[in-house]
Amino acid sequence: MFKPEIFKAYDIRGVYGHDFDDDLAYRLGRAYVELRQSDDDYIKSDRPKSSQPMRVVVGMDMRLSSSNLKNSLINGLIDAGANVIDVDLVSTPTFYFAVANYNYDGGLMISASHNPKEWNGFKVVRAKARPVSGDTGLQVLLKKVTDNKFSLAASRGNLTVLNNVLEEQINYDLKQAKANKIKPLKVVVDTANGMGALYIEKLFESIPAKLLPLNFDLDGSFPNHEADPIKEENNKQLKTEVLKEKADLGIAVDGDGDRIFFVDNQGETIDQAIIRGILSKIFLRDKPGAKIGYDIRPGKITPDLIIANGGQAVITKVGHALIKEQMLKENIYFAGESSGHFFLNLAIGCFEMPAIMILKLLEELSSSGQTAADYIKPYKKYYSSGEINSDVRDKNLILKNLANKYKDAELNKLDGLSVTYPDFWFNVRGSNTENKIRLNLEATNSEIMKQKTAEVLKIIRE
Numbered sequence: 001m002f003k004p005e006i007f008k009a010y011d012i013r014g015v016y017g018h019d020f021d022d023d024l025a026y027r028l029g030r031a032y033v034e035l036r037q038s039d040d041d042y043i044k045s046d047r048p049k050s051s052q053p054m055r056v057v058v059g060m061d062m063r064l065s066s067s068n069l070k071n072s073l074i075n076g077l078i079d080a081g082a083n084v085i086d087v088d089l090v091s092t093p094t095f096y097f098a099v100a101n102y103n104y105d106g107g108l109m110i111s112a113s114h115n116p117k118e119w120n121g122f123k124v125v126r127a128k129a130r131p132v133s134g135d136t137g138l139q140v141l142l143k144k145v146t147d148n149k150f151s152l153a154a155s156r157g158n159l160t161v162l163n164n165v166l167e168e169q170i171n172y173d174l175k176q177a178k179a180n181k182i183k184p185l186k187v188v189v190d191t192a193n194g195m196g197a198l199y200i201e202k203l204f205e206s207i208p209a210k211l212l213p214l215n216f217d218l219d220g221s222f223p224n225h226e227a228d229p230i231k232e233e234n235n236k237q238l239k240t241e242v243l244k245e246k247a248d249l250g251i252a253v254d255g256d257g258d259r260i261f262f263v264d265n266q267g268e269t270i271d272q273a274i275i276r277g278i279l280s281k282i283f284l285r286d287k288p289g290a291k292i293g294y295d296i297r298p299g300k301i302t303p304d305l306i307i308a309n310g311g312q313a314v315i316t317k318v319g320h321a322l323i324k325e326q327m328l329k330e331n332i333y334f335a336g337e338s339s340g341h342f343f344l345n346l347a348i349g350c351f352e353m354p355a356i357m358i359l360k361l362l363e364e365l366s367s368s369g370q371t372a373a374d375y376i377k378p379y380k381k382y383y384s385s386g387e388i389n390s391d392v393r394d395k396n397l398i399l400k401n402l403a404n405k406y407k408d409a410e411l412n413k414l415d416g417l418s419v420t421y422p423d424f425w426f427n428v429r430g431s432n433t434e435n436k437i438r439l440n441l442e443a444t445n446s447e448i449m450k451q452k453t454a455e456v457l458k459i460i461r462e
Helices: 022-037 066-079 092-101 134-147 165-174 196-204 232-245 272-286 301-308 320-330 354-368 372-379 395-405 446-461
Strands: 012-015 055-060 083-089 106-110 119-126 159-161 186-190 210-214 249-253 260-263 291-295 312-316 334-336 342-346 349-352 383-391 410-412 417-420 424-430 436-443
Touching (some): 022 055, 022 066, 022 106, 022 119, 055 066, 066 083, 066 106, 066 119, 083 092, 092 106, 092 119, 092 165, 092 196, 092 349, 165 196, 165 354, 196 249, 196 354, 210 232, 232 249, 249 354, 260 354, 272 291, 272 301, 272 342, 272 354, 272 372, 291 301, 301 312, 312 320, 320 342, 320 349, 354 372, 383 446, 395 424, 395 446, 424 446
Parallel strands (some): 055 083, 055 106, 083 159, 186 210, 186 249, 291 312, 291 334
Antiparallel strands (some): 012 119, 106 119, 249 260, 334 342, 342 349, 383 436, 417 424, 424 436
């Protein structure tokens, strides 16, 4: 039992027991092996297929349904002839690292990221943790699991449990920074009872900064708050603790550990566009003149900093899988998404590497000698509406009306519609799964931001 709508643009996700069940996980295992067997990179690889079956990594988060789904998924993969490498409870970045570092043929991560406890799903990757998105394989998987006609494998695969992946990941991450330059800063981290607790704890064991943990017990019922730091209400506890402990920095991590947000020493959330811009500046020191990506939602300080530091600013679509695909295609070195995904394109692979981002930011703050609030102050130049969602009947008609209204502006239709004037700019995108329009607007001052936000919303909602 499953609903086709769970196959989305970037992953597979829905309410467990309502939108899909364990049988879908079994079929997905069978379908994944067939998908990979038809991929050029697998066909042309120099590994003899007869003596070395396909090797597929399976990881899971701490959700209450993840264990059952993992067992069914593994059975499907093994029945299809694959050898399964079980990394068990891991964050999504650690899962990506396992696939990429050991040169496995791909993998599936069981997680619903930041969604409520009733949800679950799958993130799907090829070798080197290259994403499988709607356009590059998820629709093929949907057809295969729907048809449910799988060929009989010559022989069943086997199961291996792989330990110590996290230790190797953190050792790798530490080599990408100068941890000895980090001062003994006090850092409060809220992992919302999610998987980020594992790599955060291991990371801070190896650096001089002092970790003050919040909600580190893995608990798929999310007893303290939702594991979605993009919602400010979920960061209230973190902000309070930063002020109470007089901490230098706060970090919020989402449910599967691949998104991170930062809070300054004054208990204020730092705009992701500023974090992304600072990281761009840092990574351009490592690789001068590199291409740096940022998603199309407003956050003008990011391209400002990329250009000021000699980089090539590249606009991307929204969505982690789509961004990684573009990074690989265009050789983009670093990219950041407004939702808290930060990616590096290294020899090992191209995927989210939040531990490296944390190391680099702690190193930057330590060397600056400034507080986080003082360091970011010069970059607080623009005024943002934040993301505003509106229910609409016809998403395409709304986009058409907006394009007509603002036809004298600079228009970009890479992802939804982006409208740019000298003193304000905005992006409107339709939801992939609902009849909603998402508006993000930014301006050079607060009054223009408020005025233009109201103006655009009137058109969207009329």
